[in-house]
Amino acid sequence: MINKLVKRIRETHAPVVVGLDPMLSYIPGKITAEAFREYGETLEGAAEAVFQFNKGIIDAVCDIVPAVKPQIAMYEQFGVPGVNAFKRTVDYSHEKGLIVIGDVKRGDIGSTSEAYAAGHLGKVRIGSSSFAGFDEDFVTVNPYLGSDGVKPFIKICREEKKGLFILVKTSNPSSGEFQDQLIDGKPLYVRVGEKVAEWGQELMGDSYSYIGAVVGATYPEMGKALRRVMPNTFILVPGYGAQGGTGKDLVHFFNDDGLGAIVNSSRGIIAAWKQEKYASFGEEGYAEAARSAAAAMIEDIRSALENKS
C-alpha cells in the first residue's frame, strides 16, 4: 500500500490528504434538512448528513488528491450510526479510487492490538469465512505501550500489505509535555522516531517503509530532525492551514526526491465554503469550494518544494 501511495502521489503531484473530519456545523443546511427529513433529528439523521456531505467532498477531490483521512472520533460521537457512516465513507472513498488513512490512533497490547489491527486493516475469521470490518489502507497508531502494542499491527500489515502512521510528535501545543522530555539528552519523540525507523526496517516497500510516522506541521524544526532519524519513513503531517502550518514550513519533512511526506488538511478544505476567501461558492458549492481549497494547498506545497531545490 505504501508503494501505491507513492505512485498516486507521483501521478497527482499532490502529497496531500484531505481530512474527512465533519462537524454538523460544516454541513450545508440543505443536506442536513434532507437527512433529518428521512431519519429525524437523531443519531441516524446526523450520520446520514455526515455521509452525504463526505460524498460530495469525495466526488469533488478524488481526481486531484491521492488519499483521504477520516478521523473516526467525529463519527464515534454519533454512536453506532456514526461508526456506520465512517464505514460507508471508507467504502465510498475506495470506490472513487482514493487511499484511506483511518485516523483512529488505536493502541493496546497483544491480542487486543491484534483485534484492532484485524478490524481496521485485516480480516476476522468467522466460521469458514473471513470478513473485513472497516478495511482502511493505513491507520494511525499510538506508541505509548511500546513494541507489544505496535507489533500486532505490523504483523497484519505484512499479511495484508497495508500500512501504519505511528504518532511521534503531534501537532498540538501541549505535545511537548511528555514527547519533548529529555532522556539521556535526547527527547522522547526522537526515541520514538528511532523505534519507528527500526520497526519500519522489518517491512519495507520499494523505497519507503509500510510503517510511517505522524509529525505535526507546527513543529518544522523537529520535522527536519526526524526526517534524518527516519530516512525511509513516510511522514503524515497534520496541522497545515487551520492549525497554522504553511507550505514553506513543510519542505524539510520531505526528502530530496520530493517524497517522504503527505500533508493533511481537514477543516481548511472541507469547511472552505465558510471562509471569506471561498464564500462566493455559497452553501450549494461547498464541494467545489473544497476542491478549490485543496488545489490551492497543492499549489502552495508544490511551489515550496520547487523553491527548496
Added chain:
Amino acid sequence: MINKLVKRIRETHAPVVVGLDPMLSYIPGKITAEAFREYGETLEGAAEAVFQFNKGIIDAVCDIVPAVKPQIAMYEQFGVPGVNAFKRTVDYSHEKGLIVIGDVKRGDIGSTSEAYAAGHLGKVRIGSSSFAGFDEDFVTVNPYLGSDGVKPFIKICREEKKGLFILVKTSNPSSGEFQDQLIDGKPLYVRVGEKVAEWGQELMGDSYSYIGAVVGATYPEMGKALRRVMPNTFILVPGYGAQGGTGKDLVHFFNDDGLGAIVNSSRGIIAAWKQEKYASFGEEGYAEAARSAAAAMIEDIRSALENKS
C-alpha cells in the same frame, strides 16, 4: 460516578471488575450456532454471539461485582455490527446495575478528543435534542498527546459526572520501552502519574478523584510508588490472573482504607469454563464458571488485603 463506584465497591466488598473481552473461541458452541443460524456466519452472526455470551456473564456476576469493562477492540474487530454489540453490552450492563468502564484507550487533541468524550461519556447535540452515543460511565484514555488530549475528556466528565482512567504504567512486557525512560532521574510513568494527580485535583469526588489511572498488576513495585504519587487517584489494575498478577502483588495498589484500586480480570473469568479448574461446569455452565472464578478472585484479593493490615 467515582462516588458511585466507591459505594458499590463498599457494598459488594469486591474491588473487582470483569473484563468483557470476548473472543469467538471463548463462546460455547451452542450460542455461536444459534447466532449463526439466525444471522449466518457473518459479522452480524459473530456480533450476536458475542452479545448473547456477554449477557450470560453479566447475569451471572452482576450481584457480586460493581463493574464491567468491555474492551472495544474485541468488538471493533467485527466492524459496525461488533460496535453495535459493544453498545448493547453497555446498555445491558446498565440495566443490571453495573458500572461500565469502556476500555477504549482513546486520545487525540482539541475538538477531536472532545468528540470522543462526547461520544463515549457525554451527549451530542443534534438539532434541538441531545443524544448519548455509547454512554459508558468511565473510559480509559491514552496520555501521549499531553494535556490538550486529556482536558476535553475532563470537561465532559465535569458536566456528566463521569470519570476517566488514564494510562500511566501498562501491564505488558514492553511497557518500559518508553514509560520507564528516565527524565531528570524520574521515569516517564511517574511524570505521567504526577500529571494525572494534578488533573485529578480539578475534579474531586468525596474521597477520590473522577480522574483515575491505569497501572498494571504485573509491576507491583511501581504500583506502590505510584500509589504515593497519586494518593487521591483510583487505580484500575489490569493484568491479574492470565497476565500473571495475584492478590498479594496488589495490596500496595490500595490505600489503607482498603480502597483506591479496582482490579480487572478478563479471560480468567469469562473463559473460566475452559480452564481445568472449572471444567466441571461444562460448556453449558460457562456463566456459572465465570461467577465462580470471579468469587475466587474476590476472595483472593480480600484475604490479601486483610493480611496486609
